Amino acid sequence: MFYLRASSMIAWFLLVLIATAIKLIFRPWDPNTDYQFLQWLRKGAEFIAPLQIHIEGREHMKAHRPCVFANNHQHVLDALPISEVYPPNTVVTGKIEMKKAPIWGWVFDRAANVWIDRSNREAAIASLKDVGERMRSEQLNLWIFPEGRLNQEEKGLRPFKKGAFHTAIQLGVPIVPVVFSPSYFLNLEHRRLRSGHIWIRVLEPIPTADLSTADVNALLEETYQRMHEAYLELEALALPQKHDQEDNTPALAPSQ
Numbered sequence: 001m002f003y004l005r006a007s008s009m010i011a012w013f014l015l016v017l018i019a020t021a022i023k024l025i026f027r028p029w030d031p032n033t034d035y036q037f038l039q040w041l042r043k044g045a046e047f048i049a050p051l052q053i054h055i056e057g058r059e060h061m062k063a064h065r066p067c068v069f070a071n072n073h074q075h076v077l078d079a080l081p082i083s084e085v086y087p088p089n090t091v092v093t094g095k096i097e098m099k100k101a102p103i104w105g106w107v108f109d110r111a112a113n114v115w116i117d118r119s120n121r122e123a124a125i126a127s128l129k130d131v132g133e134r135m136r137s138e139q140l141n142l143w144i145f146p147e148g149r150l151n152q153e154e155k156g157l158r159p160f161k162k163g164a165f166h167t168a169i170q171l172g173v174p175i176v177p178v179v180f181s182p183s184y185f186l187n188l189e190h191r192r193l194r195s196g197h198i199w200i201r202v203l204e205p206i207p208t209a210d211l212s213t214a215d216v217n218a219l220l221e222e223t224y225q226r227m228h229e230a231y232l233e234l235e236a237l238a239l240p241q242k243h244d245q246e247d248n249t250p251a252l253a254p255s256q
């Protein structure tokens with residue numbers, strides 16, 4: 001069942017990716033491309049691995065525009081819960097290493113998203129400055145993963161990067177934290193992908209209007225603490241799924 005679901009998910013992802021690429025040939029640089037991609041992805045994925053997604057604080061998604069959404073990032077299947085809350089007219093940051101990925105890199109770039117070069121601080125700042133100007137002129141939201149890379153360890157949150165917090169302060173737009181519970185329905189080590197529950201909590205916006213660049217560290221720390229506290233609370237809700245996974249994991253045969 002794991003391989004059937006995994007292969008079906010990959011096939012659906014590729015189909016949606018190709019459909020998005022075709023759409024971008026005729027309508028490039030559309031900031032709603034990510035939103036449409038996620039909606040298409042969800043329509044098929046919900047039949048492959050049905051998830052019950054519980055959302056708290058949805059009202060904060062529309063409280064301020066534009067804004068910077070900060071989201072913890074655990075694995076590639078985060079796209080499914082993200083699709084439940086990702087708003088239109090929003091672009092996302094991605095590692096520049098992914099630019100070489102077949103089809104995906106071209107689609108991400110053509111969809112008016114933002115490449116971040118983590119190895120080059122000046123280039124990363126320049127990219128965020130450019131998107132800051134677009135946010136102001138086009139009323140765009142920015143969706144970031146402040147941990148900088150996947151956090152697959154199921155141990156809270158990784159340290160945050162500073163770049164997007166600089167952008168939020170420069171524009172005077174709020175940070176809206178979006179926190180996902182651990183995804184215990186997925187266990188690659190034991191080859192399990194099945195239905196389950198995900199809890200999403202959208203926290204109250206953190207204002208930046210009166211802040212300066214000297215406040216970047218304080219803003220980052222406040223955002224981190226709020227998200228980490230919410231993560232621990234959601235982890236407690238999701239923990240029974242982890243125990244269920246472990247209780248139903250077949251014992252490994254003794255080594256010969």
